[in-house]
Amino acid sequence: MQSLHVHVIQPVKKSGLGHIESWLAQQQATVSVTRLYNGEAPPKHANFDWLILLGGPMNVYQEEEYPWLISVKQLIKHSIEQDKIIFGICLGAQLAAVVLGANVTENPHEEVGWFDINFNESAQQHPLFSHFGKKINVLQWHGDTFATPENAMHVASSAACLNQGFVFPQQGKPQIVGLQCHMEWTPDIIDSLLENLPRNPNLPFVQTEQQMKHGDFITAKQALCKLLEKLYQSTLKV
Numbered sequence: 712m713q714s715l716h717v718h719v720i721q722p723v724k725k726s727g728l729g730h731i732e733s734w735l736a737q738q739q740a741t742v743s744v745t746r747l748y749n750g751e752a753p754p755k756h757a758n759f760d761w762l763i764l765l766g767g768p769m770n771v772y773q774e775e776e777y778p779w780l781i782s783v784k785q786l787i788k789h790s791i792e793q794d795k796i797i798f799g800i801c802l803g804a805q806l807a808a809v810v811l812g813a814n815v816t817e818n819p820h821e822e823v824g825w826f827d828i829n830f831n832e833s834a835q836q837h838p839l840f841s842h843f844g845k846k847i848n849v850l851q852w853h854g855d856t857f858a859t860p861e862n863a864m865h866v867a868s869s870a871a872c873l874n875q876g877f878v879f880p881q882q883g884k885p886q887i888v889g890l891q892c893h894m895e896w897t898p899d900i901i902d903s904l905l906e907n908l909p910r911n912p913n914l915p916f917v918q919t920e921q922q923m924k925h926g927d928f929i930t931a932k933q934a935l936c937k938l939l940e941k942l943y944q945s946t947l948k949v
Contacts, residue, residue, distance in 0.1 A: 715740040715943070718759040720783055722747045722767030722802060725903040729895035730932040731763065734939050753782045757790040764803025766893065768907070770855055771805045771815045784810050796946055797887040801853055804889030811860035811879060811887070818856035820871040823909060824918025825926035826851050828875045828892055834866040839878060839885060839941050842934065849892040849931050852904070857889065871916040885945055894935035898928060
């Protein structure tokens with residue numbers, strides 16, 4: 712097995728690798744982390760094999776409030792140029808989309824809770840996503856959305872959000888996977904985040920604390936780990 716060096720960009724303390732951590736341990740991967748919430752600066756050079764971009768409550772366009780967004784975007788650009796694998800979640804997917812030239816805008820609905828994402832026909836036939844079938848129930852927590860970048864393949868949608876995932880490039884060996892949802896989150900992560908749950912009961916796609924706590928974490932974990940394994944296998948040299 713090839714050694715795997717993964718670098719993680721973590722914007723907030725409460726939202727870590729979750730289920731991804733155990734998968735990386737199984738691969739005996741070397742993992743380094745930039746903890747942006749501690750004031751750590753992202754590396755200037757892509758001295759790793761994979762770049763994992765985690766989520767956070769900030770927006771990709773808030774560069775004055777969060778100056779590190781500029782250096783993270785630069786790191787993503789360098790990583791793309793050096794053919795690194797990039798896996799982005801929520802904010803991370805939005806950052807990757809922006810660097811690829813796509814727009815990130817406010818979503819028509821705030822989406823917070825367990826909701827189905829529906830995979831389109833192209834995704835169901837794609838080697839990375841075929842195991843998902845037509846749909847899976849997953850955690851969401853976002854207010855913005857990304858457009859599908861040029862030369863990327865649109866993967867899935869939900870009732871509240873048109874763009875739930877993309878893979879770049881559209882054809883050939885995958886380099887970037889972006890997911891709007893949070894299949895990596897564990898029950899402990901949800902418990903730590905619930906104090907920030909929107910309290911407006913009139914929002915159609917925001918669930919209660921009890922609903923947030925009682926989703927199918929195991930199925931989401933299994934689907935995510937299989938996706939990561941497929942992505943890893945696609946990168947191995949023949």
